[in-house]
Amino acid sequence: MTTRLRVLDDGAWISVDDHREVRVSELWRLDTDEFCGCDLxxxxxENFQTVGVDGPTVEVRVYGQCIACGASGTTGWIPVGRIRDGSFAALDRSAIRRPRPEMNQ
Known part of the structure; x- marks a missing residue:
C-alpha cells in the first residue's frame, strides 16, 4: 500500500494521503544536542522543509526556534507519526522527540 506524503501551503502543513495532519506553530520538545545547547x-x-519515511515512521525536517535559548535553524529528521494499517497515527504533542542520527557525518 502506498502512502502519499507532501509539504503543503509553503511549509505550513504535512499532508498524509491528502489529509492535513501536522501543522506548524506547535511546540515540540527535542532531546538533541545538535540543535542547541539546551538539555531539552x-x-x-516555523516551517516544514521536507517530509519522508523511515520504515513505518513519518519524519520531517523543520525550521524552528528554541524558545529557551533563541537558537534557530533546521533540524535533522524528527518523527511526527507512524503509518499503521494504512492510516496515519500522529505522535502525542507532549512527546519528547529524538531526531534520527544522521549517517556519514
Missing amino acids: ADLVV
Whole structure:
C-alpha cells in the first residue's frame, strides 16, 4: 500500500494521503544536542522543509526556534507519526522527540 506524503501551503502543513495532519506553530520538545545547547530544546516549529519515511515512521525536517535559548535553524529528521494499517497515527504533542542520527557525518 502506498502512502502519499507532501509539504503543503509553503511549509505550513504535512499532508498524509491528502489529509492535513501536522501543522506548524506547535511546540515540540527535542532531546538533541545538535540543535542547541539546551538539555531539552523547546522548539517552535516555523516551517516544514521536507517530509519522508523511515520504515513505518513519518519524519520531517523543520525550521524552528528554541524558545529557551533563541537558537534557530533546521533540524535533522524528527518523527511526527507512524503509518499503521494504512492510516496515519500522529505522535502525542507532549512527546519528547529524538531526531534520527544522521549517517556519514
